[in-house]
Amino acid sequence: MATAFDQPAFHAYGLVDGNDALLAYITLYHIADELEIINIAVRPDARRQGLGWQLLDHALREEVKLGILTMFLEVRTSNMPAIRLYERAGFRPVGRRRGYYTAPVEDGLVYEKRL
Template sequence: MHALERRCFSLPWSEAQCRAAFAQPAFAAFGLFRGPELLAYISVYHTLDELEILNLAVVPEERRKGFGRRILNAALHVARKMGMQKVLLEVRVGNHAAIALYRSSGFRQVGVRPRYYTDSGEDALIYVCSLQE
């Protein structure tokens, strides 16, 4: 059985960074676990009507098992239940797997942020998904 839990864990940040993020009322991180093993996580920030996906990751050996889609769908479900209208995110131009996941989940590209990623100077593609029925 795979459990979805809201809890503090140390990926991708240090424990101190993660605890500081959890202190913000509009931040949440969800992990998909098999027992004590973390399979995937998603971190988000939200306002009353908008959810921003900050990070979504799946452990490498589990990537082809649908856990990325499962945790994304769980986040979208929670956002709909909370009455949010849209979801947005940035993704690296070269991250073809993430782009395919988001497109197949109803996201569409609405813009580009030039040189958004400071580590590589890569552009970020901005994607949006409407949550209205």
């Protein structure tokens, strides 16, 4: 079975606790000088402690070393924690995809960061 991990463009970073249990992860696709963040998530009991920011900042710094110039992502219009996180990291809204998300249906905001 092929998985995303078999694709050279797929990159994943994680944070673990003292018992090697996953606290947070971020996944992205890196193609040429662009990347798209697929997801970032912090374990519910570990949120609001700076881990999401730490992980996002670390992953983006590593990707910049690999030649990234432009970064994109989509986020639900109602996902205020993620929107705040991305805006704090320098992402700016550049578009809206109507009905992009399902269950429940919701628009997606497209965010971009250019170096």
